[in-house]
Amino acid sequence: MRSVQLRRGTYVDSVTLMQVSRRVAALDGVTSALVAMATELNLDLAAGMGFEVPPASPNELLVAVEAVSVDAALAEVDLALLEASRPAPSGFGSAPAPVTVRSAAARSGATVALVSTPGQWAFADAVDALDAGLLTMVFSDNVPLEQEVALKEHAARAGLLVMGPDCGTAVVGGVGLGFANVVRPGPVGIVAASGTGAQHLMALLDGAGVGVSHCLGVGGRDLSAEVAGRSTLRALDLLDADEATELVVVVSKPPAPEVAEAVRARAASLGTPVLFGLLGAGRPDLTETAAAVVQAAGGRWAAPEHWAGQVPAGRPGGALRGLFVGGTLCDEAMLVASAALGRVSSNIPLDPAWAVGDDLASDGHTMLDFGDDRLTRGRPHPMIDGALRVERLRAETEDPTTGVLLLDVVLGLGSADDPAAELVPALHAARAAGVPVVVSVTGTRDDPQGLRGQVAALHGAGAWVHLSNAAAARCALDLLGDPA
């Protein structure tokens, strides 16, 4: 029995809905369940699952179940939604939960705002946060470019900083915001136009015993000509003025040339030394940047640990297939791989001519970023819900042209509780099919998932495991053999 409902007047965030969907799908007698806001992507998803979905607006809640007893499944949906809603305290006279950032700030005396509302609305919430005088992180993606510029100008007028939009990672005063690894406190301040790049750098520094004061994300577009480094410049000033920060490192893709000049000029004018880790062809990778930072901070650098896997070599003549949750990690792996292989197809291609089609079908050596905007509209980020990637991992394993698989696993606050567990069955399948899998793990000893346990689970399933993403990419190239 199938049932499709659209419910009006209910909004629940995509992560909670994913948890509700999973809980319902796990019930006995339930074949499939999708509880999601009725975005285009989710409607397509429902159609792909065989549901007939009526026209709907993204503000409606789609409840689609296929079950022996639809009533029982829907009852579970209702229960799960009820438990997920956090009702206001109902004590005598206590105030109901705040409904705007401004009212929340006024009541709580907060200093920081973390906005992760859907992209088309995030601007309003972020302006509200700036008006309340808060350091504002905009986690949301799909925020229009002109709104990003307007937001950053607003922040400048208010003497504040906007981190983002599309800022996945920040650490402020030891508190991780969004996706962040648990790192020791220390002298290094990071300005990052790259979320997983910042995470990887922090994890490598922590592994080398060097701590972080603050990591200020600025959003991937900040160093573009349009945004002109507005938040990067502001973040440099803030870190320069911060007593805990002795050394600053800027992590980004190569900026627009005139923006690079402005950023370098600002960096040169500061009292605090500034290092640059700009990803690009012929430039240092994140691991090399980490080594330079550790040395500049007076620490001792040793190559990050790795563990060899169990399948000796790739399918002869096969292609390299990289499936990533981290955009920067995907970029870095493509830079390493394309130096040896030439063309690497991608949904975030190094060269526009290397773009994969809209169906994301693999085309020779291919690397995909599952965290790309187009794949997260109305869906949780793959670091929270890796289901789409696992599905693709199985498909690539079955594809006879696949030679070696390359993956990343990103641990830390905000990420899934046990990402290795989600991958292990697919890793076993790959080993059985004779496809080697190389995994880079970004994480620290104090991350909630447990770095050692995650590595052990992945390694136990036969994967090559590296704590350096660049080293993982090189390992994958080695396993691929001679690029004939």
Added chain:
Amino acid sequence: MNLSTPPAVVTAGASLLADALRAQAVDVSEVLWQPPAGDPAALAAVMGDPRRVPANARALTAMLAAEAHLVDVVPAAEALGLGPGEFLHAGPPVEWDRASGPMRGALVGAMLFEGLAATPEDAERRLAAGDGVSWAPCHSRGAVGPMAGLITPSMWVFCLRDPSTGHESWCSLNEGLGKVLRYGAYGPEVIERLHWMTAVLGPMLQHAVRAGDPVDVKAIVAQMIQMGDEGHNRNRAGTLMFLREVLPAMIDSDFAQADVAAAVRFVSGNDHFFLNLVMPACKLQARAAAEIPGSTVVTVMARNGTDFGIQTAGTGDTWFTAPANTPEGLFLGSYGPDDANPDIGDSAITETAGIGGLAMATAPAIVRFVGGSVPDALATTQRMYDITVGENPAYGIPILEFRGTPTGIDVTAVVRSGVLPQINTGMAGRVAGTGQVGAGLVTPPMPCFTQALEALAARSAR
């Protein structure tokens, strides 16, 4: 801003990110977020307008500075310059064809009272034809009227003045409850009462007001709020305090003792008498914020029984209208929900100024109209702080530790939160001539606010 302050975080969006902060023992305040109403581009334009915050601060300052003195009581023809057959009514403009039952009933009553028609049928015919009669919103002249809100040339009106701005505002004298013109009743007893008010009550109040210093209506409102009146559906304390102000001069006049006794019985027997003074006082407060470019503060909320209309500080006297909702509440006698007309009256000016439904916490008796409890009343007012730009320290609510009433409804906060202003109101009978059928609670329709947002966006600065 510096980075050394220990973070306490507000989160809006995915709960998982708030959970990750709580896991780090960080103080987290999670916003109960939902998708805003209306057009995302319009919202962005208005939120991004750099004039918005200072303009709203100016609007609030002006509202808080406004005062309200009762300076005179005179016929409307004199106060408002209404000529014969010229009427004012509540809410946004409405033509006869779209007028609700109570609005039609009140217009018929006005025709009979002014002697422009001999019978209700005659009145209806002339109204439908626009024969020798015209009507316009009270707000278009700076006046306000409860329910149907009819003000005709012969009716006497309270005249209030704001010394801080020099603005004036006017309101009719309250007729009492039950079968009254403002609820659309027009039977002989209604018309007879109106004539008595014109012949006796008006002149007597004029004498009393002129005999002393102007009555400080704002000061009485401040006291009534502390005495369990929210100023819209409860005006019991306010009415008695007003009577205390004018009673000596009424007694000490040349009016016949029987007339004085009748007037005192009439005022003290009508718990809503002071509503017609609260309303123009609130109008003066809201009007102080009118015409501030870039401000998203609501300056008028009013209904005509068909449409609900609002105006904002940033958009002048443009009305943004949508079909009015029907109140929920308790009914008189054997009346029921089917008998109730959609929301009607200028009395939502009290909410516009931050009292009435917005001050529900001070008058928990009102929520019992809808089966609510005292905590519901407290929660309602506290919710209203989320959609207003500030608080009015002159109107302190004792049970909220004398916190000021939430003041200055912000269009952007309403559309973003989906929280609509709470309005406490009376209910008129759907059929012309019925009168009052109950009282209860209602909210404005959201499209009024989304339309205002679009108009504000069209006038926004970058």
